[in-house]
Amino acid sequence: MPVPGPGYSITVRVDAPPSASAAGDLTTAVGKVGGVLTAFDVVGSDAEAIVVDITANVSSADHAEDITTALNALPGVKVRKISDRTFLMHLGGKLEVSPKVALKNRDDLSRAYTPGVARVCQAIAANPEDARRLTIKRNTVAVVTDGSAVLGLGNIGPGAALPVMEGKAALFKKFADVDAWPVCLDTQDTEEIIRTVSALAPVYAGINLEDIAAPRCFEIEARLREQLDIPVFHDDQHGTAIVVMAALRNALRVVAKNIENCRVVVSGVGAAGSAIIRLLLRRNPADVIAVDIDGIVHTGRENMDPNLQWVAEHTNADGMTGSLHEALAGADVFIGVSAPNLFGAEQVATMNDDPVVFALANPDPEIDPIEAQQHAAVVATGRSDYPNQINNVLAFPGVFRGLLDAHARDIDDEMLLAAANAVADVVDDRLNASFIVPSVFDNAVAPAVAEAVKSAAVQATGGKQAK
Numbered sequence: 001m002p003v004p005g006p007g008y009s010i011t012v013r014v015d016a017p018p019s020a021s022a023a024g025d026l027t028t029a030v031g032k033v034g035g036v037l038t039a040f041d042v043v044g045s046d047a048e049a050i051v052v053d054i055t056a057n058v059s060s061a062d063h064a065e066d067i068t069t070a071l072n073a074l075p076g077v078k079v080r081k082i083s084d085r086t087f088l089m090h091l092g093g094k095l096e097v098s099p100k101v102a103l104k105n106r107d108d109l110s111r112a113y114t115p116g117v118a119r120v121c122q123a124i125a126a127n128p129e130d131a132r133r134l135t136i137k138r139n140t141v142a143v144v145t146d147g148s149a150v151l152g153l154g155n156i157g158p159g160a161a162l163p164v165m166e167g168k169a170a171l172f173k174k175f176a177d178v179d180a181w182p183v184c185l186d187t188q189d190t191e192e193i194i195r196t197v198s199a200l201a202p203v204y205a206g207i208n209l210e211d212i213a214a215p216r217c218f219e220i221e222a223r224l225r226e227q228l229d230i231p232v233f234h235d236d237q238h239g240t241a242i243v244v245m246a247a248l249r250n251a252l253r254v255v256a257k258n259i260e261n262c263r264v265v266v267s268g269v270g271a272a273g274s275a276i277i278r279l280l281l282r283r284n285p286a287d288v289i290a291v292d293i294d295g296i297v298h299t300g301r302e303n304m305d306p307n308l309q310w311v312a313e314h315t316n317a318d319g320m321t322g323s324l325h326e327a328l329a330g331a332d333v334f335i336g337v338s339a340p341n342l343f344g345a346e347q348v349a350t351m352n353d354d355p356v357v358f359a360l361a362n363p364d365p366e367i368d369p370i371e372a373q374q375h376a377a378v379v380a381t382g383r384s385d386y387p388n389q390i391n392n393v394l395a396f397p398g399v400f401r402g403l404l405d406a407h408a409r410d411i412d413d414e415m416l417l418a419a420a421n422a423v424a425d426v427v428d429d430r431l432n433a434s435f436i437v438p439s440v441f442d443n444a445v446a447p448a449v450a451e452a453v454k455s456a457a458v459q460a461t462g463g464k465q466a467k
Contacts, residue, residue, distance in 0.1 A: 003059055003385060004034065004035060004036040004056070004057040004058050004059045004063070005057050005059070005384070005385055006038075006057055007086060008057065008058050008059060008060065008063075008064070008084075008086065009038065009055065009056070009057050009058070009084075009085040009086065010055070010056060010058055010064050010067070010082055010083065010084055010085065011039075011053050011054065011055045011082070011083045011085060012053070012054045012055075012056070012067065012068060012071060012079055012081075012082045012083075013043070013051065013052070013053050013054075013079070013080040013081050013082075013083075014026065014051070014052050014054065014071055014077055014078060014079050014080060015049045015050075015051055015077065015078045015080060016049060016050050016051075016052055016074075016076065016077045017049060017050075017075075017076040017077075018045065018046075018047070018048070018049060018050050022050060022052075023040065023052075025074055025077075026040070026052060026054060026071065026074070026077070027040060027054075029067075029070040029071055029073070029074055030054060030056050030067055030070065030071070032070065033063075033066045033067055033069075033070045034058075034059070034063065034066075035056035035057070035058055035063070035067045036056055036057040036058075037054065037055070037056050038055050038056060038057060039053070039054075039055035040052065040053075040054055040055075041053045041055075049076075051080075054071070055085070064082065064084075068082055090163055093166055094163075094166040094167060094169075094170050095166050095169055095170060095181075095182075099112075120134055131202070132205065132407060135203075136179060136203070137202070137203060137204060137205050138205060138404070139177075139178060139179050139205065139404055140178075140179045140180070140181065140203065140204050140205055140206075141172060141178055141179070141180040141181075141204060141205065141206040141207070141208050141400050141404075142180070142181060142183045142197070142200060142201075142203070142204045142206075142207050142208065143165045143168045143169055143172075143180050143181065143182050143183060143208045143210055144183045144185065144193075144197055144207055144208065144209050144210065144212075145158065145161045145164075145165055145182075145183075145184055145185070145209070145210045145211045145212060146158060146161075146184075146185050146187060146188045146193055146211075146212055147159070147160060147161035147184060147188075147211065148188050148211070148212055148213040148216070149211050149212060149213035149214070149217075149236070149270075149271070150164055150211045151164065151211070151362070152361070152362055152363065155188075155213065157186075158184035158185055158186050159184065161184055161211055162182055162184050164210070164211065165182030165183075165184060165210060166182055168180065168182070168208070168210060168235075168396075169181055169182055171393050171396075171397060172396070172397050172400065174397075175393065175397035175398070175445075175446045176397035176398055176400065176401035176446045176450065177401070178397060178400050178401055178404065180208065180400075183197075183200065188213075188216075190216050190219055190220055193212075193220055194220060194223050194224060194227070197220075197224055197228075198224065198227055198228065201228050201230060204230060205230055205403075205404050205407075206230050206231045206232075206233065206400050206403055206404065207224060207228070207230065207231070207232045207233070208233055208234075208235055208396065208400065209221055209224075209232065209233065209234040209235070209236075210234075210235055210236065211236065212234070212236075212271075213271075214270040214271045214274070214307065215305045215306070215307050215308075217234055217236070217237070217271050218271075218274070218306075218307050221234045221237070225410065229409045230408075230409060231400075231403045231408050231409065231410055231411040232411070233396070233399065233400070233403075233411055234271065234275075235392055235395075235396050236271040236272055236275075237271045237272060237274065237275030238275050238279075238395075238399075238411075238416055239392035239395045239396045239399070240272040240275065240276065240337065240360075240390070240392055241272070241275040241276045241278070241279040241280075241416065241420075242279075242392075242394075242395040242399070242416055242419045242420045242423065243390050243391065243392060243394050243395050243420070243423060243437065244276050244279075244335060244358065244360075244390060245276075245279055245280065245283070245416075245417070245420035245424075246394070246419075246420040246421070246422075246423035246424040246437055247358065247380055247388065247390055247424075247436050247437045248280075248333065248335075248356070248358070249420070249421070249424045250424050250427055250431055250436040250437065251333075251356045251358075251378040251380070251436050252333075252356065253431060254377065254378050254431065254432065254433050254436065255354040255356060255377045255378060257332060257354070259283050259284070259285050260284050260285065260286060261286055261332075262285050262286055262332035262333055263285070263286050263287045263288075263289065263330065263331045263332055263333070263352075264280060264285050264287070264288050264289070264331065264332065264333040264334075264335065265288075265289045265291060265324070265327045265328055265331045265333065265334050265335070266280075266288060266289070266290050266291070266335045266336075266337075267291045267292075267324055267334070267335070267336040267337070267338040267342065267366060268291075268292065268336060268337040268338030268339075268361075269290050269291075269292045269297060269307075269308060269311055270337070272337040272360075273290065273292075273335075273337045273338070274307055274311060276335060276337065277290060277311055277314075277315060278413075279413065279416060279417065279420070281314060281315075282413060282417060287315070287316065287317050287318070288314075288315040288316070289315065289316050289320060289327045289331070290311050290312075290315050290316065291323075291324045291327050291338075292308075292338075293339075295321065295322060295323050295324070296316065296320050296321050296322050296323070296324075296326070296327050297311055297312050297315065297316065298312055298316050298319055298320065298321055299312045299313060299316075299319070300319070300321070324342055324343060324347075325343060325347050325350075328343065328347045328348070328350055328351055329347075329350040329351070330350070330351065330352060331351050331352065331355070332351065332352045332355060332356065333355065333356045333357075333358075334348075334351070334355065334356070334357045334358065334359070334366075335358045335360070336358060336359045336360055336361055336365065336366035336367075337360050337361065338361055338366060339361055339366065340361050340364030340365060340366065341364065341366070341367070341368075342366040342367065343366065343367055344367060344368075344371055345367075345371045345372065345374040345375055347367075348367070348371075348372055348374065348375040348376050349374075349375045351375070351376075354377035355375065355376050355377060356376065356377065356378045357372045357376040357378070357379050357380070358379075358380045358381075358390060359372060359379070359380070359381055360380070360381060360382040360390050361382070362381075362382040362383065363382075363383065365381050365382070365383070369381050369383075369386045377433060378433050378436060380436065380437075387434040387435065388434065388435070388436050388437060389437070389440070390437065391440050393440045394423050394437060394438065394440055394445055394449075395419055395420075395423065395449065397446045397449075398419065398422070398445060398446035398447065398448065398449025398450040398452075398453065399411075399415070399416075399419050399449060399450075399453050401446060401447075401449070401450035401453075402415075402419075402449065402450040402451065402452065402453025402454040402455075402456075402457065403415075403453060403454075403457060405450060405454045406453070406454045406457035406458050406461075408457040408460075408461075410460075411457075412460060414456050414459075414460065415453050415456040415457055415460070418452040418453055418455065418456040419449045419452055419453050421452065422445075422448040422449045422451070422452035422453075423437060423438065423445060423448070423449060424437075425448065426438040426442060426444050426445050426448055
């Protein structure tokens with residue numbers, strides 16, 4: 001179900017005749033093959049020809065080729081080159097290191113580096129906690145991956161994962177002024193990852209695990225939380241769960257349902273699905289039915305990993321078996337973090353009145369949102385081109401801002417729920433079926449989440465901010 005969008009934006013430079021109809025001919029050609037024109041710039045002109053840059057959103061590489069072919073087919077038009085604007089944005093990476101202090105003369109150098117820096121080193125050696133006060137540790141998070149479960153691309157390795165981790169770090173800075181840095185590890189061995197992150201930890205005030213495949217991600221996170229004195233947060237699990245819980249709270253307000261009376265179906269029991277289920281259970285729904293590639297999860301299944309066994313033991317009170325389609329019948333809420341095109345409008349029609357459908361598989365959801373809207377009262381996706389985008393950027397920047405400000409050493413479910421409530425509250429009186437979560441660019445979100453998480457973190461330490 002790919003549609004043209006800014007994630008696949010191209011600029012085509014063409015030579016065209018200097019005629020009155022040239023602009024209309026070029027834009028019409030782009031439109032006829034489904035391109036969405038976003039800019040038209042004449043960058044050169046003489047008596048013989050004009051040089052035009054045509055920028056358009058497309059849906060794929062083949063679609064971009066269709067536009068090039070259509071333009072070349074026009075009389076007197078020649079395509080010089082085609083540029084992918086997404087690749088241009090990534091040239092040289094998306095991050096840089098910028099000193100916070102002036103280094104203009106010898107005096108500056110003697111304080112920032114040798115000999116003055118030695119006294120700061122000695123102070124930290126005498127009192128290791130001073131590292132939070134006197135170094136980048138105060139405001140720095142490591143974004144750690146092994147490249148084993150990147151976006152929907154799968155196991156593509158640490159080098160190919162780096163653009164995602166750079167983007168994550170940029171979002172940390174943009175939305176919460178947290179200095180984050182990519183740490184892409186060239187190993188997928190659980191023990192080696194744990195050892196490496198533990199060895200790196202002195203530099204950071206928090207660890208954001210990212211795109212590590214299940215079920216290894218569960219053990220890695222759990223053991224790092226045991227070993228380290230800084231918060232460890234797996235965003236694929238907890239960031240997703242926070243925003244889903246925020247969206248669900250508001251969606252149920254729209255349909256005037258109480259979660260204690262709702263049966264919730266969760267499709268996908270990997271990192272995100274498992275975390276959603278664990279946080280969801282804190283809200284006491286009537287029941288949760290988990291579904292994976294083998295059907296409904298129940299205690300009678302064989303050969304389940306520890307995570308799946310836990311899910312089986314804490315969900316599906318009636319021991320239901322069967323397929324996703326069977327699970328949907330009579331359900332109030334669907335939350336999908338699984339695979340594209342798993343069901344259609346006819347299955348939504350079997351759900352209870354005014355169902356809520358969160359089809360979050362990306363880029364192609366479990367059901368076409370337009371199809372879901374035939375029967376669902378509220379529909380959300382993970383995409384930016386439909387209403388109600390469930391996006392982790394609503395959560396993780398503010399979560400870490402709050403943890404860093406509280407000098408937190410750990411993170412727990414109460415902090416996650418506090419973050420979810422904060423996201424939901426930002427919507428306030430703007431709530432409607434097409435607006436259950438705020439925009440990712442709403443400047444109120446990160447500060448609200450940060451304050452909620454900080455308060456919960458301080459409360460967890462008996463009302464005292466950690467030193």
